[in-house]
Amino acid sequence: MMIQNYVCSIILLALGMYMLMVKKNLIQIVCGLGLLDYGVNLFIVSVGYNEGGTAPLYVGSELEYLAKNGAVYFVDPVPQALTLTSIVIGACVTAMALSIVIRIGQTYGTLEADQIRRLRG
């Protein structure tokens, strides 16, 4: 059943948004961004999954044979490629966010979002 996957991804997205809105520590906010990424990744992979499908790896002759002897049934490879891209991007976002957080910690002496507000109004 795929329903668990969708429910899980929505829970992950909701948790990520919750952390962005409520958590004051910058590291926790970065964790929230990570959760958002995982939620979306799980969602995309689930979109491409076909129940009972095989891996989409065929050479031409096999494909012809399978097509002759019934339907070829495999999972959609495109969402997997999208997810890979998204995972890479997510990792980069986390790395960059953490490096900025380190510099903020050095400059401001705190990681509380409430105190990092020199730009306002």
Place this chain on the structure above:
Amino acid sequence: MMNYVEHFPALATMVLFLGAFLVTIFGGKNKTLRIFLAMAAATASFVMVLCVAKYVIIDGNIITYWLGNWTPVKDYAIGIGLEVDSLNAFFALLVTLTTYLSGWYSIKYMSRDEGGDYYYTLYLMLSGSVLGLVLTGDIFNMFVMIEIMTFACVALTAFRNWSKGALEAGFKYLVIGSLGSTCTLTGIALLYAQCHTLNMAQLSAMIAKVGITGNSTMILAFALLITGFGIKSYAVPFHFVAADAYMAAPASVSMLFSGMVNKAGVYGLIRVCYIILQTMGLGKVQTLLVAVGTVSMFVGVTMALNQHDFKRLLAFHSISQIGYVLTAIGLGTALGVAGGLYHAMNHTLFKGLLFLCAGAVYYATGRTNLNNMGGLAKKMPQTCIIFLIAAFSISGLPPFNGFVSKWMIYQAIYAKSAQSFGYLFVTVVALITSTLTLASFIKVTQSAFFGQSRPEFDDVKEVPGSMLLPMWVMAILCVFTGVAPKFVTEKLITPAVNAVMSVNKYIDTMMGAGYTEKITGSAATEISAEQITIGNWTPVMWLVLFGIVLVAFTVVAVFGKSSRGYTNNSKEQPDNKHATFFGGEMATRSTVVGSDLFWGFRHNFKGYFEKLEGIHSGVVNDYAVWAIGALAVFVMYLNAVL
């Protein structure tokens, strides 16, 4: 046989990324070499896009380019395709022009900073990603470009990490920007789940077949995409991070942000609403976009009145002008889109120019606080003249370009008010916003360039020629697009508007002739927009509007009397400088600074301004609440009405 120009969209994007790599590898030590590499890449890309623009906009072709020659198989797009119609070419022209001029400006402006090779790498990556975004025909490719863009933006915002708030602005931008990217990606995944394709043309045909009304998956995808691109275009309520980022970034980067990064958001909104989901025919979607645009206009300009930092003030004006663009494209009429695109182009020109002026003042004096400036007109006459041209343009004074596009937008909104009374209100807000923009720029001009000079500024010199050159080019373009509106609309705007309005042509060019008919069952008809003229107006209606404004003014004048007649009870210490005006005593140096102007106005609307300041609290969680709240509102609204 393909025309050689058809390879240029892909090459123009690639050459910028290639330049970024070369600068990283070879430009670490040698300053001249890295500037040469960066400028060579920017120039090459600019020239290629010029060729593409001529081929597409003037000659009326549409370029389709399948990367790796993966053409559609059995009517299914399997490769990544680029499709360049007049709309893409129009935005690509804006992007490369901004890149090119910003590059010239950076040579001197960034010469005092450390880490020039990083700067040029990021600069080229930002330019390449935005150019790729506006040229691609594949929606996932668009997402990847958005991510690269967000990355480069964050790094460039935090580039001067020693300056006030740069790191903090970078972090906030990263959080809200990633939220926007997540929304976009989720929207794309939902579209893929429904249509099993990522090609925009094919998506458009499939969605036209399925229909969006009543399909809650599609509506959710639409809401997510609007939010995602809304964040990229910095419309209210996603604008908080924009003000911080524009302020903290170097001026040449602020110019890139306002010149092309938020244009990328606007482009995405046009592409999603008009082409991919084809929802702009629905009155409720128009209402949504116009509402967002109107609020952006007004909130942006009133926040700007309250600022005393040069670049932060300009940032809020940028948000306000994007409000105009969104309002105009939200109208869904040909005249509205024409006005919106014209204003988008003008915004690129005059706002970029204003940021360059702010950068020039910073370069010469090291200051951005308007309360510490004065009398720079004598020291920097050319910058002052250029600044005045840009300020007149943004305020919409007649010979300059802001007037033309704002006039078109007023007409478009007002023409729409025949359908619904609410648009009359939008027209009034647009007019008031323009007035307040002028007021705010009077303040900047007075406090930075006019008035008495300060002793610290005695040895201030005009900025070098390599910085003045791009400024003059943009100033001349501002005047040109203002005095030759007919030429510009005919050659540039009308083809782009036609491209926005003829969806089926877009689909058929990409997927093969007759594709739309096969999928949707309706024949492809070429719609050509009505001839858009600047004098498209009815005098009687404007007389009625004038009457309404006059009545409103009278009401305020009569009933608003009770709030007048009080002194300014602010907590500031009494200052001698006012004595010159009120008491008649001589002051040796009396500089009327930025916050002295319009204090009466600000005092009368103190409650409103204090509330706005409270909203712009600087806490990143609050900004996330606004963005997610707006997403929730969009989802609920669209589900309720579609």
